[in-house]
Amino acid sequence: MFRPRAQIRPRIYPPLLFHPLGGCGEIGMNLSLYGYDGDWIAVDCGMMIRQDLPDQPLQIPDVEHLAAHAMVPSAIFITHGHEDHLGALAWIWPRWNCPVYATPLAIELLRAKFIEQGLKTDALKPVQPGASVTTGPFNVTFLPVTHSIPESCALSIITPRYRVLHTGDWKLDERPLIGRPLSAAQFQALAPVDLVVADSTNADVEGHSRSETEAAGALEAVIQNCRGRVVVSCFASNIARIKALGGIAERSGRRVALLGRSMERMVSIALQLGYLDDFPPRVPTHDLGYLHAEEVLIIATGSQGEPRSALSRMAQGRHPAVDLQPEDDVIFSARAIPGNERPIERLKAGFKRLGVSVHDENTDPALHASGHPAREELRQLYRWLQPKMLLPVHGEASHQEAHRELASNLGIQVPQRVKNGAVLALDAETLVSTIQHHLRPQLIASRMRPGERTSPVSARQHALTLSIALNVLPTATGWTRIGRLLWDSETSLPLDEEALTDWLDARIDAITAETLLQLRQQLFGPLRDWLQQRLPVLPEIHLQLMPVDPQPEYEVRTISSR
Ligand SMILES: [Zn+2]
Numbered sequence: 404m405f406r407p408r409a410q411i412r413p414r415i416y417p418p419l420l421f422h423p424l425g426g427c428g429e430i431g432m433n434l435s436l437y438g439y440d441g442d443w444i445a446v447d448c449g450m451m452i453r454q455d456l457p458d459q460p461l462q463i464p465d466v467e468h469l470a471a472h473a474m475v476p477s478a479i480f481i482t483h484g485h486e487d488h489l490g491a492l493a494w495i496w497p498r499w500n501c502p503v504y505a506t507p508l509a510i511e512l513l514r515a516k517f518i519e520q521g522l523k524t525d526a527l528k529p530v531q532p533g534a535s536v537t538t539g540p541f542n543v544t545f546l547p548v549t550h551s552i553p554e555s556c557a558l559s560i561i562t563p564r565y566r567v568l569h570t571g572d573w574k575l576d577e578r579p580l581i582g583r584p585l586s587a588a589q590f591q592a593l594a595p596v597d598l599v600v601a602d603s604t605n606a607d608v609e610g611h612s613r614s615e616t617e618a619a620g621a622l623e624a625v626i627q628n629c630r631g632r633v634v635v636s637c638f639a640s641n642i643a644r645i646k647a648l649g650g651i652a653e654r655s656g657r658r659v660a661l662l663g664r665s666m667e668r669m670v671s672i673a674l675q676l677g678y679l680d681d682f683p684p685r686v687p688t689h690d691l692g693y694l695h696a697e698e699v700l701i702i703a704t705g706s707q708g709e710p711r712s713a714l715s716r717m718a719q720g721r722h723p724a725v726d727l728q729p730e731d732d733v734i735f736s737a738r739a740i741p742g743n744e745r746p747i748e749r750l751k752a753g754f755k756r757l758g759v760s761v762h763d764e765n766t767d768p769a770l771h772a773s774g775h776p777a778r779e780e781l782r783q784l785y786r787w788l789q790p791k792m793l794l795p796v797h798g799e800a801s802h803q804e805a806h807r808e809l810a811s812n813l814g815i816q817v818p819q820r821v822k823n824g825a826v827l828a829l830d831a832e833t834l835v836s837t838i839q840h841h842l843r844p845q846l847i848a849s850r851m852r853p854g855e856r857t858s859p860v861s862a863r864q865h866a867l868t869l870s871i872a873l874n875v876l877p878t879a880t881g882w883t884r885i886g887r888l889l890w891d892s893e894t895s896l897p898l899d900e901e902a903l904t905d906w907l908d909a910r911i912d913a914i915t916a917e918t919l920l921q922l923r924q925q926l927f928g929p930l931r932d933w934l935q936q937r938l939p940v941l942p943e944i945h946l947q948l949m950p951v952d953p954q955p956e957y958e959v960r961t962i963s964s965r
Pocket residue numbers: 485487488572797
């Protein structure tokens with residue numbers, strides 16, 4: 404009798420594709436795509452964190468090429484609520500119009516952004532930490548991790564044949580103030596994984612990150628010794644730190660006031676989600692004047708030197724409700740985001756001029772705890788996960804390199820440096836780069852709506868000019884700008900007038916120059932650099948400085964009131 408011979412052929416699996424569009428070789432603007440057998444999902448959709456300042460242009464990832472290459476994602480997964488992970492979504496989502504999965508806090512932050520941009524919010528799908536979502540060939544599980552905002556999750560991404568862990572931002576904190584320490588068992592259960600796509604922010608830092616409990620202790624020690632008003636500046640998203648400050652205020656007999664719109668928004672969402680149940684009642688800003696100095700604790704945003712923040716106004720002695728005195732203290736409980744060092748220094752110098760004591764990471768390193776893993780923590784996670792391959796993301800080239808060296812020493816394969824725009828293919832044995840897409844900077848003015856996006860100015864459109872004319876007035880130490888800023892450009896450049904004005908004012912005030920020529924020489928280079936960071940193509944700059952005679956007072960007034 405005829406019997407067909409059983410044919411046993413090894414099943415061929417397609418490779419798992421990975422396509423970073425932001426965050427690879429830079430800190431900020433995280434967006435990664437995963438593709439399997441023609442289906443795509445996106446992880447995170449952030450904006451450039453250096454530009455996360457009021458009214459500054461924002462940079463969002465370039466997704467132009469995806470439609471032409473059939474790589475449009477059918478679902479988006481957000482790891483946590485930081486701007487560098489979700490800040491660009493309201494701009495990019497209308498192109499994809501697909502479900503967005505995130506934990507409740509991130510969903511509420513997104514909901515506010517979507518409403519602000521006039522978008523419908525029914526695509527926003529809250530997922531509890533620990534839960535899974537299946538879409539196409541992908542099974543995605545939200546694994547809770549400790550970080551500097553509650554409900555942060557790593558994502559385990561499982562397809563037929565492949566297991567990937569996308570870490571998101573994380574640290575090992577045995578004593579977080581909100582949530583539980585990370586569960587080792589949950590990560591050990593995934594081992595061995597084929598690939599870890601991993602946070603490199605502190606891959607060049609030896610040792611272990613500080614616990615949030617320790618930072619709270621350091622804050623309390625400093626505040627208990629303060630005699631006058633205390634102002635603490637931290638990131639609005641650091642709800643654990645804000646919670647700690649509520650407790651410290653109660654124990655030190657102080658009342659809490661919150662300053663800053665993002666602080667108000669974050670605290671009201673955190674209250675709604677039950678993270679600040681025991682937070683003391685807040686004092687309205689306009690009532691601060693009725694309290695004795697030693698009864699005041701102000702929590703404020705503005706730690707990055709943002710020019711129009713309440714903190715900046717206080718430093719200039721121009722805040723309507725808070726007039727700081729020499730016995731008062733200002734505490735910076737946040738790190739300086741690279742690029743913001745100069746405005747932060749200017750801010751601190753302002754407080755010192757008022758005679759106010761400034762406490763920061765230099766005077767007391769324990770005042771801030773990083774939310775990212777140092778080298779001991781990275782090694783620990785990789786011992787649990789037993790990854791075959793690792794891709795260092797969320798870091799600049801030097802962080803990626805330090806991470807690569809660490810992982811290689813643990814016997815993990817790491818590809819050569821990967822940049823945004825690369826398409827990598829993972830199979831059973833290797834992770835190799837296949838194509839490199841060329842990405843272009845996408846800048847948007849923060850007040851624009853998604854529909855009116857400016858297309859980036861092409862590098863081929865040369866000979867753009869930007870003319871700026873300033874009225875300047877000599878002062879005892881140099882110059883100050885008065886009146887309206889006049890600027891004109893042949894093409895409409897995506898430039899925020901208020902941001903430019905603020906920057907020019909601060910810059911001119913900081914320059915000590917006797918002559919107009921010296922002022923011009925010291926202003927021109929920084930102005931060109933400032934524009935270069937914010938515009939897709941640097942225009943030809945015409946800078947005209949017009950001195951105003953300080954003597955006839957009516958003339959000055961006429962100009963400044965125009
Ligand atoms: Zn991040």
